[in-house]
Amino acid sequence: MVHFEEDVGKAARFLAILPSFMKRIAGRNATVIDKRVQQCLDYLRPAIDDRMAMMTRFGKDWADRPDDLLQWTIDEVVARTQGPEEVARMVLFINFGAISTTSAAIIRALYDISxxxxxxxxxxxxxxxxxxxxxxxxxxxxxxxxxxxxxxxxxxxxxxxxxxxxxxxxxxxxxxxxxxxxxxxxxxxxxxxxxxxxxxxxxxxxxxxxxxxxxxxxxxxxxxxxxxxxxxxxxxxxxxxxxxxxxxxxxxxxxxxxxxxxxxxxxxxxxxxxxxxxxxxxxxxxxxx
Ligand code: HEM
Known part of the structure; x- marks a missing residue:
């Protein structure tokens, strides 16, 4: 998650200096974002497969159905008829907004308390x-x-x-x-x-x-x-x-x-x-x- 955030920052700075017609190709080939999505998917796949299996077996609302971010994300992806890779993308995207903001906030607080x-x-x-x-x-x-x-x-x-x-x-x-x-x-x-x-x-x-x-x-x-x-x-x-x-x-x-x-x-x-x-x-x- 942390590497993804750093890589997106690097990719954004790199793409910003390219002319627009090159951005799409360079975005795919000269950045490591897709690799990070795959890495994230490797971690999540067993959990996603389990949840999907439960959904197939018991329908949308089985007993003990988790009420968490992963499940909300899977629900959304299923509704859009997309695959597990999209779950990984969404989870990465949400964490993208979560990590540096919270790290910066705890640092600010430590400076203030000090x-x-x-x-x-x-x-x-x-x-x-x-x-x-x-x-x-x-x-x-x-x-x-x-x-x-x-x-x-x-x-x-x-x-x-x-x-x-x-x-x-x-x-x-x-x-x-x-x-x-x-x-x-x-x-x-x-x-x-x-x-x-x-x-x-x-x-x-x-x-x-x-x-x-x-x-x-x-x-x-x-x-x-x-x-x-x-x-x-x-x-x-x-x-x-x-x-x-x-x-x-x-x-x-x-x-x-x-x-x-x-x-x-x-x-x-x-x-x-x-x-x-x-x-x-x-x-x-x-x-x-
Ligand atoms: C101190 C920590 C954080 C700060 C200062 C912060 C700040 C913000 C701000 C200013 C926005 C834009 C709001 C707007 O467009 O009016 C935003 C949006 C968002 N934040 Fe955070 N955030 C923090 C932590 C988190 C965490 C922990 C998560 C996820 C677990 C998160 C997920 C999001 C998402 C998904 C949006 C987009 C919402 C939308 O466009 O509807 N943020 N955040």
Whole structure:
């Protein structure tokens, strides 16, 4: 999955410099994408064959039919009368949107936490003492109770918005123009956030859980995951994943930045804002008991 994502990036950069009439042939012959699809299919085929066999034998809704991404993908591919290769393509495509986004988010969070050492205690307390894991264990319900952690992640995403500003206000957009949503401007607009430049990890935390805007809640003033019809469908998954990783880290480690109090600067690549990929964060395993 990870190699596929890297290869698509490389292929895109390579194809971008070729004239259009060469792109199709070069895309097939000079990139390794098809090989990655085959590799993915090798992994998935036994599972796909099992599911297909169950579908043939028991119809669409057999007892214990898995309710997971693989099954939804197979359902879609069967409805389109396509084959297993298409399942592999879809799974790769979905993971394409899932991996670098989530890795970047955990790096941003680690950089942010490394310059707020006091925050480690606040979050750790919530995870271990204030019931989350203590009451529910490492479960989805437990993760759902980590509301300070949720607020912290929401603030990390607001403050390090992945895409900076470009247009549009009715301006004519010629064919081929690049259009992006103004995430950074939205997240730093004082009309949306008071003291917007301030990183406040508990900005969204509310003692009344019914009014706390969660990391997964999109709105016109919180567009990390887009908003509306095409808002990121992976945001619930990524939220649980990020919270589980961070909760584990703060419970088991102390974290600080390499240069005390200095957060590694984000890097701009084209229109995208990436977390610094060479900076270091220091971890010390906690001595408990
Ligand atoms: C921190 C992590 C993530 C961020 C910041 C993020 C962000 C986004 C954004 C901004 C969009 C475009 C929304 C729009 O067009 O308005 C999007 C779409 C999408 N994301 Fe994510 N995403 C993340 C994680 C994931 C994960 C984990 C998955 C899959 C498991 C995923 C799957 C998708 C898919 C399939 C779309 C296309 C939706 C559509 O066009 O209808 N994303 N994401």
């Amino acid at each position: 310059v707020h050492p006091e925050l480690v205690n606040t979050l750790r307390e919530e995870v271990t003492v204030e019931a989350a894991v203590a009451e529910e264990g490492w479960t989805k319900v437990g993760i759902n109770k980590m509301r300070k952690l949720d607020s912290f992640l929401r603030e990390c995403e607001r403050h390090n918005s992945p895409l900076p500003v470009t247009l549009s206000d009715g301006t004519f957009l010629p064919k081929g123009a690049t259009v992006v949503t103004p995430t950074l401007a939205t997240h730093f607009d004082e009309e949306n956030y008071s003291n917007a430049a301030l990183f406040d990890p508990l900005r969204s935390y509310k003692s009344d859980k019914s009014v706390q805007p969660r990391l997964t809640i999109t709105s016109p003033d919180y567009v990390t995951f887009g908003h509306g019809k095409h808002a990121c469908p992976g945001r619930f998954f990524t939220s649980d994943e990020l919270k589980a990783m961070l909760a584990y880290i703060v419970v088991n480690h102390n974290v600080k930045s390499e240069y005390e109090g200095v957060r590694p600067e984000n890097l701009r690549r084209g229109l995208t804002n990436y977390p610094n990929d060479t900076a270091r964060v220091l971890f010390r395993k906690r001595q408990v008991g």
